[in-house]
Amino acid sequence: MKKQFLTVAVCLATAAFSGVQAQIKLNTKTIGAGLKAAKAVTLSDEEVIEHTREYVTWMDANNPVAPATHPLAKRLQKLVANLGSYDGMSMNYKVYLVKDVNAFACADGSVRVFAGLLDLMTDQEVLGVIGHEIGHVKHKDSRDAFRTALLSSALKDGVSSQGGTGAALSDSQLGDLGQAVANASFSRAQESSADGYGYELLKAQKVNPWYMASAFGKLQKLSEEGGQSKASKGAQLFSSHPDTEKRMAVVTERATKDGFAKPVAK
Secondary structure (H helix, E strand, O other): OOOOOOOOOOOOOOOOOOOOOOOOOOOOOOOOOOOOOOOOOOOOOOHHHHHHHHHHHHHOOOOOOOOOHHHHHHHHHHHHOOOOOOEEOOOOOEEEEOOOOEEEOOOOOEEEEHHHHHHHOOOOHHHHHHHHHHHHHHHOOHHHHHHHHHOOHHHHHHHOOOOOOOOOHHHHHHHHHEEEEEEEOOOOHHHHHHHHHHHHHHHHHHOOOOOHHHHHHHHHHHOOOOOOOOHHHHHHHHHHHHHHHHHHHHHHHHHHHOOOOOOOOO
């Protein structure tokens, strides 16, 4: 049976929902004590992107990806129909059929949206989350976080740029990397900047940016209702973003000043 691992999650909580059979899990394998001490290594942007693609390929192979015929996959592809190439970036999107209310983006333009999030949110709210994720890619936050994970994980002895392109990573190394990537986080400034990017993406897509605030509201409610304690370890990621209410207020204030009306709740 294939193992499942959690990767970068930017701003979202995690919770279990009925009707979705799988759930992303962290790799809890202990890193061996025989690893060498950390070395000062340098990775070029090209090498980071290469390892990112390798990692995403591994993630897709080790987690339940919704086939193109699946209703959630069709829904997502409809939402991102205009976002395959966006702001100078080449993007690709897939759905993971897992319970977690989550999403992540990687430096190579891969965006993965979890079924739990699609079940919880409206199309407009999901698009706001995706816009936020794309913002992290555009601002190179995802690239820098992945580089840090590479250099702080068990891979630090095997990804040195010396000698040119880094060697392919083994399954074991990719598993270890999953743990390091899951522990990565963005600064408040990076999160705020990604929020702003997502806000502008919604406007560009003719979607009321209020929906970004309502997405934050649903995540806040999920946390208050104890969604974290009932979910996988990925729920802990939400605790690293204590400014959810403040970020929601910033988006709300901005939408009001821009003349957008608050959507009627359905």
